[in-house]
Amino acid sequence: MNGTITPNSLHFERHHSGIPNIDPAQHHLTIFGMVERPLTFDYNDLLRYPMQSRVLFLECSGNSYQNTAPQAADMTCGELNGLVSSAEWTGVPLHYLLDEAGVKPSASWVIAEGADASGNNRSVPLSLALQDTMIALYQNGEPLRPAHGYPIRLLVPGCEGNLSIKWLRSLKLLDQAAHTREETSKYSDLMRDGVAGQFSLKMEVKSLITSPSGKMKLPEQGIYEISGLAWSGMGAIRGVEVSADSGATWSEAELQSEAGIYRAVRFRIPWRWTGQPAVLQSRALDSNGNLQPTRSDALRGHAPGLVYHYNGIQSWLVNEQGQVRNHYA
Structure with a gap:
């Protein structure tokens, strides 16, 4: 899709x-x-x-x-998210x-x-x-x-x-x-x-890369489009950044669809895979200044076994063979 x-x-x-x-x-x-x-x-x-x-x-x-x-x-991305x-x-x-x-x-x-x-x-x-x-x-x-x-x-x-x-x-x-x-x-x-x-009703700012994502495989080295979705119950999506090095550096992605209050948007950015391992991540920012947290920040303060309102950054590990799997950065 x-x-x-x-x-x-x-x-x-x-x-x-x-x-x-x-x-x-x-x-x-x-x-x-x-x-x-x-x-x-x-x-x-x-x-x-x-x-x-x-x-x-x-x-x-x-x-x-x-x-x-x-x-x-x-x-897969769908099974997880x-x-x-x-x-x-x-x-x-x-x-x-x-x-x-x-x-x-x-x-x-x-x-x-x-x-x-x-x-x-x-x-x-x-x-x-x-x-x-x-x-x-x-x-x-x-x-x-x-x-x-x-x-x-x-x-x-x-x-x-x-x-x-x-x-x-x-x-x-x-x-x-x-x-x-x-x-x-x-x-x-x-x-x-x-x-x-109780009553933490609003869904917080969130994004995820849908391609490449879990259980996919990159067939060869070259340029690929990183694409995904972002949304927020706290405002409209203002921007999405993407990292290919586990969050060490970030680049602004293009918003492919119109942003608006409570609307999901699709983002995209080109990326060259050289055959080296990479960790792909995205983080979203909404119109009220809410920035998507890291996994550790999203879990901080919660009891083990948290199952509701998790919005931590999703990480995908691309190995040297081009196989993509879920990863904790």
């Missing part, structure tokens, strides 16, 4: 209790709790509201967790529905719940819900597929994927977080001092 848009059939999937078989004619979205007017919408109701389309990345908070293990796993995708999402800005319901001044959280077997739910800060969050109905121009939340899903740009509840059936306004199973036993950040942090 090239570019930045992921075809729907290849978009990563993560399910907590399988994929429900939902009849859109029987499915409803209810907004209740700390609102002036509890509301219920069916699928056709939502189709009548003004919609917007945005190209956005979506990343599982557990993406790249294999790179937190003590030994570097000999895996494949729980991120980009699509054009179309739907109704959530603030339209919340404005209509009349959110009470004391409300500060929205508890979103899905219609899967687990009733998967998450607490979303009201400030996020009123900004860029949408009720997504379409993905890359077609109605959502069942695996991606048909008929409707929440989409919270820039945040960990589990916050974007699929098969959305209710939004409850509260004055506090619900501390559900999915934000206590899971999706929390255990630190070395034994304290677990």
